[in-house]
Amino acid sequence: MATDRPAAPAFQEELLRRARERAAARPAARPDSADRGPAPLSRAQHRMWLMDRLGHDGASYSVPFATRLRGPLDVDALASALTELVRRHEILRTRYVERDGEPCQEVLPAPGSFAVPVVPADPADAPALLGAEAGRRFDLSAGTVPRALVLRHGPQDHTVLLTFHHISLDGPSLEIVAEELAALYETAAHPREASAPAPGSDPAQPPSQPQPRPPQYADFARHEHRAAADGLDAGLRHWHALLEGAAPPRLPGPTHPPTDLTARPTGSHTTPLAPEVPAALRELGRRHHATPFTVALTAAFAALHRCTGQDDLVIGIAGTHRRGAAMRGLVGLCVNTLPLRVDTSGDPSFSTLLTRVRAALLDAQQHADVPFDRIVDRIGAAARGADGTSLVRVTADVLGIPTTLRLPGTDAEYVEVGVGEAKFDLSFGLVDTDRPAALVQYRRAALDEEAATAFGATYAAVLTALGAATDDLPLSHLAKGAGAQLPPGTGALQEDDAHPAERLLRCHPDLSDATVVSPAGGPLLAYAVLREIGGPSPAELRAHLRDRLAPGLVPAAVTLLDVLPRSADGTVNPAHLPGLPALPAPEGPHADAVREGFAALLGRTPGPDDDFFALGGHSLVAVQLAERLRRALTLPLTGLDIMQARTPRAVSALLDTRAAERAAASLRAATRPGQPGRTGRSAPAGQSALRTGRARNGTVLVTGGTGGVGSFLLQELAAQGRPVLALARPESAHLVAADGVEVVEGDLTDLDGLREAVQDADAVIHAACTFTRPEVDVAAMDAMVDAWSRGPFVFVSSVDAYGHPVGGQVAEESPSHEPLSPYGRAKTDCEARLLRAAGIAGRGGASAVRSPLVWGPHDRLRDQLRWGATGVLYQAIREGRPLAVPRPGAGGHAWYGAAWVHAAALARAVVSCLDAPVHGVANAISGHVTWHDLGTELSQLLGATADFKESDEIHPDLDHHWHYHSDRLARPLRPLPGEDLRSVLAAMITPSLDRQPGRT
Template sequence: MSRLDGGDTTYTVPWALRLDGPLDREALRAALADVVARHEPLRTLHPDFQGTPYQRILDAEAGRPELAVAAATEAELPALLTAAARHRFDLAAETPLRTTLYALDDETHVLLLLAHHIAVDGWSRAPLLRDLETAYAARTAGEVPQWRHLPVQYADFAQWQREALGSATEPGSPMNRHLAFWREALADAPDVLPLPADRPRPAEPSGDGGRAGFTIDAGLHADLAGLAATSKATLFMVLQAALAALLTRFGSGTDITLGTPVAGRDDSRLDDLVGFFVNSLTLRTDTSGNPTFRELLDRVRDFDLAAYAHQDVPFDVLVDALSPQRDLARHPLFQVVIAFTGHGTEPEPSLPGLIVAGEPIETGAARFDLCLYLRERRNADGGPAGIDGVVEYNTDLFDPATAERIARALVRFLTAVAADPGSRVEDVDLHGDDVHREVVRQTAVSLPGLPAAPAGQEPATPAERILAGLFRELLTLPEVPLDEDFFALGGDSISTIRLVSRAAEAGVVISARDVFKYQTVRELAAVARGAAGAGMRPVHAPGDGTGAVPLTPIMRWLFERGGPIGRFSQSVLLTVPAGAGLQPLTDALQSVLDHHDMLRSRLTPARELHVSPVGQVRAADLLDRRDTSGTYLASDADALHTIVTEEFERAVGLLDPVAGAMIRAVWFDAGAERAGRLLLIVHHLAVDGVSWRILVPDLEAAWAAVAAGRRPELPPVGTSFRRWSLALVEQARTPSRVAEAELWLHSADAPRTPLGSRPLDPDQDTAATTRSLRLTLPPETTGPLLTTVPSAFRAGTQDVLITALALAVAEQQGSPHVVLDVEGHGREELAPGLELSRTVGWFTSLYPVHLDLAGIDLSDALAAGPAAGIAAARVAERLRELPDHGAGYGLLRHLNPDTAAELAKAPTPAIGFNYLGRVTARDTADATAWTFAPESSALGTGSDPDLAAAHVLEVNSLVRDTGSGPHLVADWSWPDGVLTEPEVRALAESWFAALTALATQVDRRASGMSLRGLEQDELDELAAGLDG
């Protein structure tokens, strides 16, 4: 582990002692040498020979520790201790104990003993300090310590353990029996426990941590001890059951695995040894069925007693035997730990002439996602005096406020179940203070009669006014409170890009990363930079976007499919003002062509793109006019529909990426009195869905300027597509990116159930054989899918859509393993200085995702039961684990020759999924100019008939905001030789049913968790509190 982690600082164990009084430094130096000489683990190196590690025990003199002495002030001391505790041990060349003495003045010192976990455990502190006490007393008296003989050394224990347990492959051996128990006990346990994290898990954990302290008072301590006694359980079991239940309430599911340390010192001869004897047990708790707390405690007791009977299997041996999914970003088998220390603690050592006290150290490290430390206190009579608790949390995942909220919720939960152990865990009241507010926030319960914007919440700065207006516009909301979460209001990753772009145009500079980190108007405004300030977004230099452009991963994916790509395009049909004019439209289009490089690109014979300089692609050669001013068109919508279809087919046939014909346009001129239409077709190599949100406003702005006699001044582009594609090539070979390969290979190896009557055949299953189906979900269900449902599960709208699809597929196929090819917008900040919110091009990412729904009751989930929420939390956690929203897969699959071949062996997922975000639609013929025209359904497909199908089934979805509210629109497509329409329709309807179930489950949770038991006067009081 040390070699894998590069000497990870989470495996260091710091102990510090404050020494007040006259210190004999030389006696201390000698005493430390005596202690190290007595305990072999403290003078053992761990080198390797030909890749195999071994132990090398140094003699007493060679292993003698060096006592470093440093001057320090009281103010400097905490930072010095923290920095020292972050030391990375080189175990091959360095003994696992460092000693430092900080001299604050002549009679005040702090001694730091920093050990590596390979040599000590928590129980080693007592014998080590007892021996230091003996040795220092002897050395100050001018003598050598007279030790009580150690009957064994650590190496003897290791040998005994191997002999006593026997071989795992030996039938009937203790090791064989122990492993058989654990294989059954942990069968199908989740590899990852979904947690209420504030951020996705990074591919490379920092190991940084924080701590949130709390206290259980003496009265509650006594009640919990009494509950344990009457339940024939231990106090630890009560605390473990409470933690498991609380995690279930926070969305971690009903199969809760926790780790806990056990001393591993069953033989009294080990009591005086320093060494790493501790072992980790995996305790599994089934919280399903909404049991009473006493019933849950019975379950915990039964499992724990069996687990402790099989505690002798070393944790590393157990991991090797069970072979869970391995990921260096998280701990195997469990990510949450509960550690309980009884009241029998050792006093600090008594050193002659000195007053000794423990000195606190804030290490700033965390080995696990969450760790709950609990230390029991007893009064002089041995009665309960309280429990001190600490929630240690990984700062990669959690904010301090979240850890503090977990701690407070745990105390409230314990208080409730101590008073009534018959309470069902899902019904325990978590009302009160910030926990209640968080429940309300996460479930987004709306109370009738409350004001839309609380008093005193008007924007106070220009940045707040701009951002509040953009929140309202992009999310189609009448009002936006300044402290409301962008994503809880319905935002997603695509609308984030639009927010960044639109804010920059208004002079407020923020990044997509800012939006994910600071999610409210008030927070974003506080970190925003003015457009004229030092935070100005990067703008590429003239000519930076021209020249050779390497193919991106998604482009290489297209060419691998096989077949022609000349028609492979995207198109829009826009309403334009009456009498827009051919020349003004031409001039506007020319301005857009000159501004956005990829519209001037062409495909070279060498299979790369080349962008021509500004001015070399003429808009006049690409824009045609079609007269539709005939009076019959005013009353015959079908006639216009037919003309649009004809022109689309003609124009799309003129696309030719090799010749540089990446764009075609047709103006349908309806005369000076009626609004016309503008058809834009762009080859997919030059555009994606997000790009249209840039192109259409730019074209509108350019036309308005030309029509007013002004020269168009379009907002600047940040990073050019060419610069971006070059950055991808570099990124694909970085060590951190290459380290992701194991994650993607594991997804490739996931079990799969075939979909359809046969595998895809690229010669038969082409665009010409593709059939399609469209279903639309009404606003009453779509609305919650954008707001309350994602907020409840700390997820995004796409996560919710994917959860429902996985439930539907798993239910139809009868397998808990679902593998999807997921499309993302791909505009990730993969390197510093990239700004892509206004760059036009094909950025799409495509990556496989394995979703494991094992242990989830699919019938319950589809019936809007608690299993629906468990599935959503699990899927959201899985998607959060993917670095950079999956962008790394394409880099490794297509741009890195060292990883491409292995990844290419994996079969393509049968189902492709794409969520395009939210778009504004107009449903009437008098639609506003420069919005999508009502005749858009006349546009044909943007694929060549002979282009091979990419998937057995594809789902393309978006949310269309209309006057009646948001509608989820889903287009399903499939080759008719593999699937039938009834099969697809059944799955599509099951997906919508699963989405409805998720919305219903959140509604039930909200009404049951947040408002249960509140009388009308209490509701009025709550409303008044919010109003203030």
């Protein structure tokens, strides 16, 4: 039968021709963000990155997205959809690193495929499996590509879990992800249907058009960074004035704080509401020109006021930076915490309180661009509680229908996955669905479960009462008698972790306030404030306590005061309580180091009880102080420790405790008899030699620990409190034995031993090298990479891998140029094997750190000074021989000399790659020195007279004319006191065993 339609081949050719014409006419696509280099972190990302650096529970910032799907599931199509999703949205394949001391985001290449493991599981076992998978931490420096897991309950019954990091997306982003995944899944599952022309469609149009490129988050961060170039001073001044004098709400802490929070760190309490309540709340808002969110937020303020008795309250809400059509389809973190300060005094009616909350909300939204962490740092100590928690301990929100993954052909059911610890001590939530409820979520370490139940009941009672049109009632009568009071023993002004005697005094009907203190070396003392004149006497109060407490818990005296002296953050100030003995300032090396650290970073010498934040400290300074003390004292310490301890006395005591714990562990190791190692040999008692059993969590395997570089690596790892597994021969084990170090027998020729050691470690630093047997070095790297299955891997390489570059300036990751020495070629081969394997099959990030000559006070490094290129100078000076050095310009090169690195700086740079892998090659350079200047320094230090002359003839060992750039690791390479050229040369020329790290 005749037809007007062209033959199939001709039709396809015509479509292809027209598609090409349209493609040629279209403007060039916007470049990938990765092509434009690193982008700054957005304000919200910076806050998240800082929380990660401070050591907060990383699992708290995982975003699990789980859906139970009933119906046929095409796992291959799901994997294809995820691959395309990650390709489209660069933020889902971004890593976070530091450049020149500042954090930035770098887009990683799109993965070629996405792994979707399928695990058979009974539905009853699903919660534990989902929680464990969602609780696995992300390494921000390695990238935040989302993880997938499918639990197969039956042929057509699966639970799909996608786990993201919060730094990559927020709530609206999750809705975008779910919608796009459904469309991409349908395309992958039915490719022919998606690509075929629709019946009756215009043949001039291609069968399918690629989806438009979505907006990229890096562009948003760059725009935000440029917009903030003029600073945030005006906004910070506004927030400072608004929040000055505010303090975090004081919540009733648990009577007996739970000791094990690993199973249930977060609690929740749900109170069902009548189905008509949400509609009644919306009607209430309409009458007062307020949104349902504002009404629910006002109810949260009312409940918090009733449960705590406090009038000046702060509740945090989530603000958003999503504005305009340009951000439609953007996946990323666009939120900011907004602290709302509301005065609930005067027993206002709910409608009056609603007016106050609405005004505070509008004001906050007008200044929503100021980062919350900057606000807290600007306010200082007054914005934090006694435990270091910031101003926002309580939040509120309205929760709608949760997002689910709705794949074609399946029925979707939302699955709740609990992860880590709650981000705030207490959160109120109005569940506005077909099953409305009042929800409170809380940290079990911060809030008593019985008190949390009372908070939830109060919130539900307020919401229910508002539904009955009682918004004109004062707060004191709103929902009165509806379970709105806290249970006995959780008084309104109760402090966290209070002494039992203090709890009883606070519950006494005739007392308005009380505290109990235990001064060092003195008796337990109580202080109380009477509600009215003529109340109980101190003797009667003490008898009241004696009747209810064990003798050891009864204070020696009760003192009545008109008011308890309190600090700016609302906590009792023991320094102003009468009758307390003055505490002596702490003494000892830990206290001295803490005092010096406070003074160096905060610009003033602190008193023993001065508050870190009151002295001007903030989050980044806490990180810097912890790093300084950790390095100086070789004791584990984090920025979060500083923020929680806060005073020099408390930080010193914490360090004393950790030193005692380490000493006790060392004593146990020293008294433990030798145990047979993997090869059956045993170590003498007291020697941390051959190990058996599984390494501790977080263990770093170090090869080359007996060498000069290795000894500094072990010292740096010890300073950070990281457990170490050191590879060494039995006869060399004593050179690396130290606190926190376990020794495993082996060397580079023992490939089986290398594999076993790598399998036992959570991170690897490979610093060993034969120097003369490149085939051994390459075979050892092959064995280690083959066994590597998790965590970061750092390889200490050499600038010899660059060979002989053409120019005098050598950028990081420049290609190698012939001629390459066998040593340099082995380094490049090892690097290539490592970097190819990085990020595959669960492996972490990889770093190849290329170093030049390494100098430092160690016998191995002193030997290096006396031989090789520098040895030409050294021996000539020692022997008084004349020396010819290349003249600038000889051979067409303007400069001749050597790059060098201090061993301690190299160790800092290498260890920094454990937390922030460079995912490639980085140089570690302390400086460059000309041969002439080096010879002059050596002559002065050796007390000899050098006879230098410059020549156009170039000694083969002195034919070095390259400057190596060192940008990626600039921050850890910054020189510390004693790491300058002259100091390190003096230390190397004058042997001194007490300067050698790692020696015993």
